[in-house]
Amino acid sequence: MQDDVKKGPSAPRELRFEAQRIAFGPMMFHAAMLLRDLGILAVLKSAGAAGLRVEAMAHEAGVSVYGARVLIEAGLGMAFVEPVGTLEPEGPYRLAPLGSVFLQDAMTRANADFVRDVCYAGMPQLEASIREGRPAGLAVFGDWPTIYEGLSKLPPKAQESWFRFDHYYSDSAFPAVLPRVFQDRPRRLLDVGGNTGRFALQCVRHDADVQVTILDLPGQLAKAAENVTAAGFAGRVGGHALDLLDATQPFPTGFDVVWMSQFLCCFPEEDVVQLVRRGAAALAPQGSLYILDTYWDRQRNAAAAYCLQATSLYFTALANGTSRMYHSRDLIRCVEAAGLEIQEDVDGLGISHTLFRCRPR
Template sequence: MQDPVKTAPGAPGALAAPTAPTASSAPRELRFEAQRIAFGPMMFHAAMLLRDLGLLAALKAAHPTGLTASAVAAKAGISAYGARVLLEAGLGMDLVHLAALEDPEGPYRLAPLGAVFLQDPMTRANADFVRDVCYRGMADLGASIREARPAGLEAFGAWPTIYEGLSQLPPKVQESWFRFDHYYSDSAFPAVLPLVFRARPRRLLDVGGNTGRFALQCVRHDPDVQVTLLDLPGQLAKAAENVAAAGFSGRIGGHPLDLLDATQPFPGGFDAVWMSQFLCCFPEEDIVHLLRRGAAALNAGGSLYVLDTYWDRQKTPAAAYCLQATSLYFTALANGTSRMYHSRDLLRCVDAAGLVVEEDVDGLGISHTLFRCRVR
């Protein structure tokens, strides 16, 4: 078993922080980075339009010679003015390059960063999630923090958390939410299946089973396992459609439950209880209750598995940054009380729930961590 407390390179706490400079003494590069933050919301929209209106794709197709601003405008079907303001914003973000500063008409060329923003699947999943799911509600982040509720969710509806309303969100918002969720979870599933099925569990409880994506992988991986999905009725209905379409209705069932009602026990008799990208959706006090209810659902000798991403366990500062930013979605839109956790926070919850971590595996998929727990 690995040491459960680790510090990722570049993560806060890895090195002693230098003394903060005053504004007047700050190096120019620091002041530039501060301006990137100040204008970030505006530049984000410009970057999305450069991508979605086809300006970046037009420059990619014209590489390496590039295109004039007028030619880009014609290919994108927008005015020359619109192309110029977007391309010049792209210069500021280093998404595009200009052949000569003295000729603002161009040609413009796609910069390496622009190619990443255009083509990288992680960046696309993150950017669409931020624009479609998070952006409008993030204006109410302050109210969410002060009132410990997802005030930004009012941009979509009057639900207490996003989970009750997930099946009722506008189609484009749902699409971006699920693409974001699936992008990260799908990367880890192939690596965790052999670890979960090493013990040959016959009955598995998938807590917060969502659309049934992991359950379907389980029944395809092991022909003898039976899976029960535990989730809200709206999510189970969507999962049932997916399960039926895949032809596994006889091996995957659903059990509707309000997961936040600690008085409602989980169904019992399971060899394995699975919680994937799930506990980050709850505050710590609820995590302890959920883990206890999950432990009570286990047969003797069974295991409870927690798969999640922790910002202190990431390989790069960029990965930690993404998780720290995702915490703001949980604050403003999801529930107002949860976040992407430091691994030590979850380990403390595991201990408080009367469980012990028997196996701790990092680096699964996109830097996921798997805790295999047993009842103490």
């Protein structure tokens, strides 16, 4: 096989370079995180256009000259740094535009921390996860069937990065969706998979009369209760513990709104259908079921679609081994199979979220 590779046609130079970026990507990722977390990128930012020599940046960042040198040279390869004038081994170097984005961009920071702290150690088990239909990589954290049972028990750094990643994307859409959800003045709202109570608190602050029930696993409800009590809304936000995957357990009923935010992507299609069906059964007459999520086919740019396609690998290797970030048509098909129709379909909310307003046929 090696002879076949040697005799094969040469790839165009730019494609070969992109292939090498992928081949060495896992190593360069750690170098990028160290350039950020050891303060080297920040030191170069402070130095401005004049840049710094390697010895000076090592001193300011508190690392060895050797360590600074290998990281800066990796930074050159990633286009994080650039030489000032003629390239000399000892510099000076300055922060390049891409390095500035990696240092300061909130989305990039949330994604990078999530990959390092939550995904990286378990990702070598991706093949086993695909072959066996289970999150084989989750074993690096604990013996749970899915990550959701273990969220409250994750190591502090992993837990912090998981929630920051989740909240970064959901929080961006809440201001745009709240007026739509409350356009008919719902009095009772069921937040399915409400997690830490973040959306529930947004609701009770938005509308002084609404009562919210969070439906989730006991561990998540305990954390939500802490947050709700601390915010002073314990009288208007309650919890209902339920194994969401046990289809024999009905949801509580009589709600004007059933809300599912960044929730259905956590389940395979067959479970999506039964969850939507159970959500519809929880509605009061004339109630609406809302689904807020991101779909890789409806993103504004290739970078956003790439992030979602990569996030599917997290679901495979660590979350549950069976779900993914969906193409919108797949989710629509599940909604229809559950006996609902989509009455409103709104794109471009927050960071390219889509909101479906659904009602039983």
